[in-house]
Amino acid sequence: MEKISACIFDLDGVVVDTAKYHYIAWRSLANELGFDFTKEDNERLKGVSRMTSLDILLEIGNVELDEKTKLQLAEKKNKNYLEYILKMTPDEILPGVKDFFKVLKSEGIKIALGSASKNAMTILKQLQLTDYFDAIVDGTHVSKAKPDPEVFLKGAELLGFSPAECIVFEDAEAGVEAALNGKMRCVGIGSPEVLGKANLVVPGFVGLTMAQLDF
Structure with missing residues (x-):
């Protein structure tokens, strides 16, 4: 087994919980279109691109629109989001994340971001986390959505390591599959029922040690 040289992190649900803001913005759009959008509905949008998310939302509301209108609505949702x-602050970084980053830095392990979000840089700046990352790959750098491994493979490439030397941290099933499709090891952050394909599943970063990553 290759030695771990790099860790690649998804953003939403791993480093910070932006899902609540996505949900508020999508629900507001659904309400404008005349239907409701529940938290259960929102689960279907996890790790999915903006336009695919809009298609799912419209399917839930049984609404059909032309491409031009869809693009306008996606832009409106993003503006709300x-x-x-x-308005985010560093207080919104999920528990244990910053301490874990410091441990990785002290061990000489490189850190990359692998996120589908096109707003990743804005979020990292708001959280004052930018300096922890040696490479950032977000939705502006990739064309294929997870479970395609493009976002993680680009992160590994930018850091100069092979996939086998990287561990991915993910909270969504599609993200775990993307890591495995890219021949990387994966730690699922959340529930074993959802993330069972990951090499290791933990509830969060509090108390996570390097020894646990030796798999």
Whole structure:
């Protein structure tokens, strides 16, 4: 087994919980279109691109629109979402994340971001986390959505390591599959029922040690 040289982190649900802001913005859009959008509905949008998310939302509301209108609505949702994330503070970093980053730095392990979010840089700046990352790959750098491994493979490439030397941290099933498809090891953050394909599943970063990553 290759030695771990790099850790690649998804953003939403792993480093910070932006899902609540996505949900508020999507629900607001659904309400404008005349239907409700529940938290259960929102689960279907985890790790999915913006336009695919909109298609799912419209399917839930049984609404059909042309491409031009869909693009306008996606832009409107993003504008609402941006208003929320521009008010974020470092207090919103999930528990244990910053301490774990410090442990990785002290061990000489490189850190990359592998996120589908096109707003990743804005979020990292708001959280004052940018300096922890040696490479950042977000939705502006990739064309294929998870479970395609493109976002993680680009992160490994930017860091200069083979996939076998990297561990991915993910909270969504599609993300875990993307890591495995890219021949990387994966730690699932959340529930074993959802993330059972990961090499290791933990509830969060509090108390996570390097020894646990030796698999």
